[in-house]
Amino acid sequence: MGIASEALKNFKGFNLKNMPEVEPLSPGHRACQGCGEVLALRLAMKALGENVVMCSATGCMEIITSPFPQTAWKVPWIHVAFENAAAVASGVESAYKAMNRKGIINQPDVVFVGYGGDGATMDIGIQALSGALERGHNFVYMCFDNEAYMNTGIQRSSGTPFGAGTTTSPPGKKSIGQSTWKKNLPAIAVAHNIPYVATATPAYPVDLMNKVKKAAMVPGPAYLHIYSPCPTGWRCGIDESVQVARLAVQSKVFPLYEVIDGQYVLSRKVAKPKPITEYFKPQRRFRHLTEADVAKIQERIDAEYEDILKKCGGDGKGKEEKE
Amino acid sequence: MAKETGIISWKKLNLGIAITEPGNASQLKTGDWRSMKPITDREKCTKCGQCYIYCPDMVYSKDAEGYFVQNYYYCKGCGICAKECPVDAITMVQEVD
Numbered sequence: 001m002g003i004a005s006e007a008l009k010n011f012k013g014f015n016l017k018n019m020p021e022v023e024p025l026s027p028g029h030r031a032c033q034g035c036g037e038v039l040a041l042r043l044a045m046k047a048l049g050e051n052v053v054m055c056s057a058t059g060c061m062e063i064i065t066s067p068f069p070q071t072a073w074k075v076p077w078i079h080v081a082f083e084n085a086a087a088v089a090s091g092v093e094s095a096y097k098a099m100n101r102k103g104i105i106n107q108p109d110v111v112f113v114g115y116g117g118d119g120a121t122m123d124i125g126i127q128a129l130s131g132a133l134e135r136g137h138n139f140v141y142m143c144f145d146n147e148a149y150m151n152t153g154i155q156r157s158s159g160t161p162f163g164a165g166t167t168t169s170p171p172g173k174k175s176i177g178q179s180t181w182k183k184n185l186p187a188i189a190v191a192h193n194i195p196y197v198a199t200a201t202p203a204y205p206v207d208l209m210n211k212v213k214k215a216a217m218v219p220g221p222a223y224l225h226i227y228s229p230c231p232t233g234w235r236c237g238i239d240e241s242v243q244v245a246r247l248a249v250q251s252k253v254f255p256l257y258e259v260i261d262g263q264y265v266l267s268r269k270v271a272k273p274k275p276i277t278e279y280f281k282p283q284r285r286f287r288h289l290t291e292a293d294v295a296k297i298q299e300r301i302d303a304e305y306e307d308i309l310k311k312c313g314g315d316g317k318g319k320e321e322k323e
Numbered sequence: 324m325a326k327e328t329g330i331i332s333w334k335k336l337n338l339g340i341a342i343t344e345p346g347n348a349s350q351l352k353t354g355d356w357r358s359m360k361p362i363t364d365r366e367k368c369t370k371c372g373q374c375y376i377y378c379p380d381m382v383y384s385k386d387a388e389g390y391f392v393q394n395y396y397y398c399k400g401c402g403i404c405a406k407e408c409p410v411d412a413i414t415m416v417q418e419v420d
């Protein structure tokens with residue numbers, strides 16, 4: 001048995017009827033109306049509880065929780081820079097380890113968490129993240145992927161999907177919008193041979209919370225890629241974040257899976273996938289795409305999903321898609 | 324008022340500009356941002372908790388009878404709760420003041 005499966009042997013999941021009441025992140029935060037990223041962060045914090053140290057990259061989830069002289073954090077929280085959340089988490093984890101060993105403190109159960117947006121994680125902070133995963137720190141890294149640099153005004157990142165309009169990939173006569181395909185960061189995390197990797201989204205809150213809890217329980221590094229709709233940057237309705245996130249799963253755009261000790265496991269099987277047009281429709285960032293563009297993207301999405309299914313060993317394992 | 328808006332004079336800051344109260348953002352009245360207000364119809368509500376779990380602003384809490392009640396001090400009026408309620412028990416109504 002691998003170290004993750006061993007640690008998760010007696011794992012008991014959350015359920016909707018019995019949610020933890022704790023809110024380590026307080027209301028009064030300044031996220032836009034209907035922000036899917038802060039919803040994901042809220043749910044993650046409910047699952048983690050209060051015995052944590054949060055290490056934040058800059059980005060919306062730093063800015064909206066910490067406008068001086070107020071903070072939305074009820075738990076220890078540290079921000080250093082844009083690019084080094086994983087390095088900061090590494091340092092904090094090592095310091096606690098040393099202080100526990102020397103008997104200065106007796107706090108062996110603290111969970112160390114680094115988090116950042118897609119820009120912070122997939123672009124500027126990937127070196128710090130790779131180093132931390134490779135060194136094997138006992139920590140959780142959460143990437144809140146809203147598919148662009150939102151806090152500074154919707155610039156494209158390596159997490160922006162092909163065809164999406166952003167302020168630095170504007171669609172027009174000579175441009176389709178984003179002209180590159182989304183970087184597969186979960187696969188890069190898996191390539192580090194870490195014990196736990198998973199994808200999640202706030203449209204499936206119990207699934208998200210279970211994965212966050214598992215990531216915290218596993219000794220060694222764990223990576224979570226959390227798909228986080230941003231109505232401001234995606235140009236969808238402020239009441240549509242959850243719906244768009246659900247459509248992303250139902251249209252195979254964002255498959256939910258875990259990789260436990262290197263073994264892929266599908267979390268939900270998409271029995272009757274919806275066409276990506278249904279997912280694109282509420283979002284103005286995709287509105288310029290032609291039928292031919294959509295067909296090209298659909299082909300790629302289908303192939304990527306097939307690839308995930310293959311890695312999961314066929315299609316029998318996942319639960320039916322509903323929550 | 325200062326706390327509700329998050330704006331205070333530098334003369335009132337702590338030494339070392341330390342924030343000494345965890346989660347003091349909860350003083351901020353984000354309910355001011357709202358133009359639409361969610362109203363729950365208890366006749367229809369099944370107490371399922373979807374509104375509670377999908378609210379990005381921690382607006383809902385459970386009352387003694389098991390219903391989920393809004394704290395309008397924080398509700399930004401996004402309408403996610405109304406959209407996600409499986410039995411359409413929540414209606415968004417125009418805010419009047």
Ligand SMILES: Cc1ncc(C[n+]2csc(CCOP(=O)(O)OP(=O)(O)O)c2C)c(N)n1
Pocket residue numbers: 037058059060061081082083116117118119120121144146148149150151152157
């Ligand atoms: C070294 C550095 N470069 C640029 C910035 C400006 N900056 C602050 S937040 C941000 C965007 C963050 O994007 P992302 O990580 O995707 O998080 P999001 O805001 O989308 O949640 C940028 C470019 C910075 N703070 N530091």
Ligand code: SF4
Pocket residue numbers: 030031032033034035036037038060064146150151229230231232233
């Ligand atoms: S810009 Fe997007 S991610 Fe940032 S706070 Fe607003 S809705 Fe949330």
Ligand code: SF4
Pocket residue numbers: 363367368369370371372373374375391407408409410411412413
């Ligand atoms: S989602 Fe609707 S039915 Fe469920 S608790 Fe909320 S108001 Fe009631």
Ligand code: SF4
Pocket residue numbers: 034361377378379380381382383393397398399400401402403404405
């Ligand atoms: S309208 Fe939005 S902020 Fe207000 S209670 Fe519903 S989900 Fe929460």
Ligand SMILES: [Mg+2]
Pocket residue numbers: 117118119144145146147148149150
């Ligand atoms: Mg981003």
